[in-house]
Amino acid sequence: MAVTIRRLLANARLGLRVVLGHEGLDQPVRWVAVSEQPDPTPWLDGAELLLTSGMWLRDQDDPAAAAERWATRLAEAGARAVGFGLDPWFTEVPAEVVHATRRHRLTLIEVPRRTPFVAVDRAVADLNAAEARREAEQARKVQQQLAEAGYAGRQAVADRLAREMHGWVAVLDAGHAVALRAPAGAGPAAEALTGLARQGDRSGRHILQVELDGVPVTAVPLGPARERRGTLCVGALSVGERPMWAAGIVGTAAALLTVLDRGGERELRRTIAGLLAEGDARSAARVAAAADLPLPEEFAAVTLAGSGHRRAAERIVAAGGWAAGDGRVGTVVLVIPGFTEERLEPLLGGARAGIAAPRPLDEVPAGIRESGLAAELTGPDRPAVRYADTPVMELDRLLASPEAERFTAALLAPVTETADGETLIAAARAWVEANHHWDPAAAAAGVHRETLRARLRRLAKLTGLDLDSPTDRLALSLLMATLARRGSGA
Incomplete structure (x- = not known):
């Protein structure tokens, strides 16, 4: 249930009164x-x-012309309603404001002098927080129902998803052909769905949102975005009205459909590990919870x-x-703490391994x-290297130190204050990564090479570097x- 003006008015302690625009009270x-x-x-x-x-x-x-300009701008910006506070300037809502808001179909609310604006703000925030908690609980129940439907197969998952979203569902295979629909025959033509899947494939995005036949539609890959094995498309009003809630539900369904396509807990683990590797620990945890799969608090990357x-x-x-x-x-695998000490090396065969220290789920990409980095230091006489034992770690500690941050901020300050600062930094990055060779x-x-030189000369002048x-x-x-390092989230 969205937070509406009507729900705000129900708070008697605020004492709000509708002056006009009763027809807009159910707007979110x-x-x-x-x-x-x-x-x-x-x-x-x-x-x-x-x-x-x-x-x-x-x-x-x-005043009439000023109020008209003001109301016009509000309507064009998509404002829902106006709360006009009485005192210190006016003892009643000015007639010019009443006429202007009426012409632009804005809901006008009188805020009494005893009600501070911060109280109204807090009331809306409290309603939104309560709504977020309600949606989270509802999402948890739906995700559990999807997991239970998975015992009956992919069609059952699609049917349940369509029912919960109050819309239609289509599952496409890796070749972008429609494999199943829910309800049967619902949704756009196959050509439109194929085009949507191809668009998502080309963009490489984890989620794509468009509108088909006037209905908000979301499309997500089955499997990691870089290894798309198909596409799940969902069309429902809730996709546009409750985007975060819908994203969680659809993401869970996509993970379950991927698992059911390949089968087994191992595939579910692959899906969850792929989400962690992409930095989406929240979705990984939701998928694991919906499938009743225990998720460790830490992983060591290998x-x-x-x-x-x-x-x-x-x-x-x-x-x-x-x-x-x-x-x-x-190739990257994630293992639980202790696995690397007890079981890893006998499983390597002729392979080499770079081993990171255990990290929380949201730090898996780091x-x-x-x-x-540790794997790059392995060799025939050193098949396994632990990052914690490498000089690279000491450099990382230096780069992560407060001193390095202060050094960076001080040196970059004159650059970031200029309009072309990002362009100059990108030029410096390319030059450093090319080992100071101009053509590469x-x-x-x-x-052009001379353009790059000009940008580096400007950066050098701003920073005082030779x-x-x-x-x-x-x-x-x-x-x-x-x-x-800062950009990688390490």
Whole structure:
């Protein structure tokens, strides 16, 4: 149930009174905005209740024209209603405001002098928080029902999903052909669904939202987005009206459909590990809970490289590991703490392994990065390398230190304050990654060599660095490494 103006009015302690616009009382209100500006639209995002005491109207030579401009802007910005506070400027809602809001079909509410605006804001926030809790509980129940439907197969999951979403469901295979629908025959033509699946495939996005035949539609991949094995399409009003709730439900259904397509707990673990590797720990936890699969609090990432690394990954997964797909260096698996000490090395065969320390679920991507760095240091005489034992870790600690952050902030301050700061930083990153060679750096940046030189000269002037100096080049390299580490979430 959305938070509406009517539900806000039901709070007797606020003493709000509808002046006009009773027909709009059931419109959803997402948040409250307070403004005394003649043009409040720069601070609006749609679906607001705008609160004002009318200070902007006091000194207007033509109050009626000013109120008309004000109401026009509100309507165009998508505001739902206006709450007009009595006192300190007006003892009643001005007639000009009443006429202007009526012309633009805005709901007008009188806020009595004893009710501070913050109380209205808090009331809307409390209603939204209660609604979020209710939706979370409802989502948990629906996800459990989907998991139970999975015992009867993929069609049962699709039927349950369509029923809970009050819409239609279509499942497409890896070739973008419609494999099943729920209810039977519902939804757009097969050509439209195929086009939607192809669009999602090309974009590589984990979720795609469009509108087909006037109905909001979401499309999500079956399997990790980079290894799409099909597409789940859902059309329902709730996709547009309750996007976060719908995303959780549809994401759970997609994971279950993927598992049922391939079968077994191992595939479910692959799906969950793929979500963790993509940094989506929340969805991974929801899928595990819906399928009643225990999820450890921490995982150690292992990157397998060298001869036979895929067969080694299969052996580790068979022994209880979670396949997370391909990383930058090799195949990645996640294992529970203790596995690497007790069981890993006998399973390697001829493969090599970079091993990260255990990390919480929301830090799995950082663990994968660390295991990849460790894997690069393995060799024939050193088949397993732990990231914690490498000099790279000490460098990482240095780059993560408060001193490195202060160094980065101080050096970058003149750059970030300029309009082209991001362009200059991108040029520096390309130059550093190309080991200070101009032609490869220009090609990577997609600009002419002289353009790149000009950007580096400007950056050097702003930062005071001499890029012909080895020491200053090292400073720039450390700066780029700190930024890269910050961007990776490590």
